[in-house]
Amino acid sequence: MKQASETQKKSRVDTLTDTKIRGLAYDGTPMIIRDRTVKGFMVAVNKTSKTYKIQADLWQGVPGRQTLVRTIRHTLGDASSMPVAEARQTALKYLLQIKGGVDPFKQEEPDLDPNDPLNWTVGKMMDAYIEHLKKSERTAATVRTVVKDRARYLKTWEDRLAIGIQKSDARALHEMLTRNHGPVCANHAMRYFRAAYNLANRLCDDKAAYAHNPVRAVIFNKERASGRVILIDEMKSWWTDLQDVKNPIRREMQLLDMLSGLRSENLRTIKRDDIKFAENYILIGKTKRGHRFDLPMSRQMAECCERALAASELLFPGSEWLFPTRNRQGAVTHAQVVREKAMPSMTGHILRHSHRTMAQFIGIDSINAKLLLDQKVPGMDGVYVHEQALFSVLLEDQQLISDAMFEAFAGRSPARRARQHI
Missing domain, CATH: 1.10.443.10 (Intergrase catalytic core)
Known part of the structure; x- marks a missing residue:
């Protein structure tokens, strides 16, 4: 109960007005007040500043098959000098673009660090996993099998953001591989992706980024050992x-x-x-x-x-x-x-x-x-x-x-x- 009250104090929803914003003051704990009128628009109160911000998820792709690209967070300006109506109008413009699948700040952001697991594509993540297998001195046969199966069965995901893979994506790929390549191949592909995702979770500084492995939603096919022996x-x-x-x-x-x-x-x-x-x-x-x-x-x-x-x-x-x-x-x-x-x-x-x-x-x-x-x-x-x-x-x-x-x-x-x- 104590934790819940502290979280409520740090973040609340209200209809933002100039009068309310002028009355906001830092009380020893950073605070976020989210606007009730425009979802994603907020004011952040810190020790030395009050700033307008927006936050929204950017989804891209065809309808029904969209992928979460990233969560956009952007500062609009100083809440002490900018009227709330102007800030809300600017926020609405940007939020509508994001809702339409457009990143309005793409050119303003610095190049993403390709070595940061947070920015890995599935291809980069699999590269890291294969390198991990080599450093762990796994057999050459094991490494070759992962390389071959990755190229054959995970190729449609190569350029997708790893943290953007959803549970539904994992289920759909597993079902497709089962139909086209058989139950064992489908299971192997998902196991390799799961292991690579778990490795990325260990390496990523953002503990929440890879916390929920999408392969958890996959119902693996039953594999029957042949049990064949020469009697x-x-x-x-x-x-x-x-x-x-x-x-x-x-x-x-x-x-x-x-x-x-x-x-x-x-x-x-x-x-x-x-x-x-x-x-x-x-x-x-x-x-x-x-x-x-x-x-x-x-x-x-x-x-x-x-x-x-x-x-x-x-x-x-x-x-x-x-x-x-x-x-x-x-x-x-x-x-x-x-x-x-x-x-x-x-x-x-x-x-x-x-x-x-x-x-x-x-x-x-x-x-x-x-x-x-x-x-x-x-x-x-x-x-x-x-x-x-x-x-x-x-x-x-x-x-x-x-x-x-x-x-x-x-x-x-x-x-x-x-x-x-x-």
């Missing part, structure tokens, strides 16, 4: 089909994918020097979680890497990559895709699921199974469990998983033989 009794068939892959480098890449459960980006970009045969691990310089990962390497994984190294040296002598290829310009680079055309539904991310399923089937400790896939361990276990300290245990479990997979490749059902770790 135990399907692995023999998968192994048979793998032998028909003619390219030996890609054949070994698919096998290592199955034996390791690595993410696509990490698998494709393994370098020859990353294979630490003596220490029994593959060095993954930076994972999706943003850190180094020493992937325990089973005997079968090591043999797979040896064959891949021999094939890559034969076909691409001197290449730094474990799985090299040539790009469209003819330059040697790392493999660009994991999915195999000859096995379209049996390669890619489902092999990661298959690794986890096999670990579960033979009884590998659930935390160890997550650590082998560089997955986040939930709860307090994620705070106190350190994979480096458990490397020898994880290496044993990796070997058990590889042994079980090769049993399944041979058509035998793997035994539930893994020991349980405390």
Whole structure:
């Protein structure tokens, strides 16, 4: 109640007259008296001055699709020397222009600072978000995905003022993207915009400018995970089909994918020097979680890497990559895709699921199974469990998983033989 009375004292509505204005005096608190006759016209009383002002929102765009450009605040003159009738007439002229979508003070204002988040367009805001991802050492794949989706799905907003995006705008774009590009693409675009808007809120000095993220009004589409895995009794068939892959480098890449459960980006970009045969691990310089990962390497994984190294040296002598290829310009680079055309539904991310399923089937400790896939361990276990300290245990479990997979490749059902770790 106290706060409400203080706010009422600082701002009130009255019919402004010359007599009333002469009687206004500073009482220790700045005061705004808004004119009852002309909305947006007011007099401000401060310690050393009394001034006429106007304030109004500038909306632009076609009817029904207008966007808030900015809130215009402008001082008209000294209330001690200018008659209120003259000030009201001037205010009315400007307010009518603003209502019509015209900024009467555009040329009078200094150039806006493009680095101030308050003045960011959506394009500038997304630039800042992408730069933030890079500085946060997010993976190159993550950054590329945001850049691609921003260019494709948010292009109609590029030049719009970020703080001018309304809830209705967000809902309309999400619905349009859902119709034209599918529910998952629509959700991703809105998530990236939401994250960028939240970053702008953190960086902007004006706490109110980005306080209400318009994506809060979006009802996200339900996304269903495929849950596709290669079941135990399907692995023999998968192994048979793998032998028909003619390219030996890609054949070994698919096998290592199955034996390791690595993410696509990490698998494709393994370098020859990353294979630490003596220490029994593959060095993954930076994972999706943003850190180094020493992937325990089973005997079968090591043999797979040896064959891949021999094939890559034969076909691409001197290449730094474990799985090299040539790009469209003819330059040697790392493999660009994991999915195999000859096995379209049996390669890619489902092999990661298959690794986890096999670990579960033979009884590998659930935390160890997550650590082998560089997955986040939930709860307090994620705070106190350190994979480096458990490397020898994880290496044993990796070997058990590889042994079980090769049993399944041979058509035998793997035994539930893994020991349980405390």
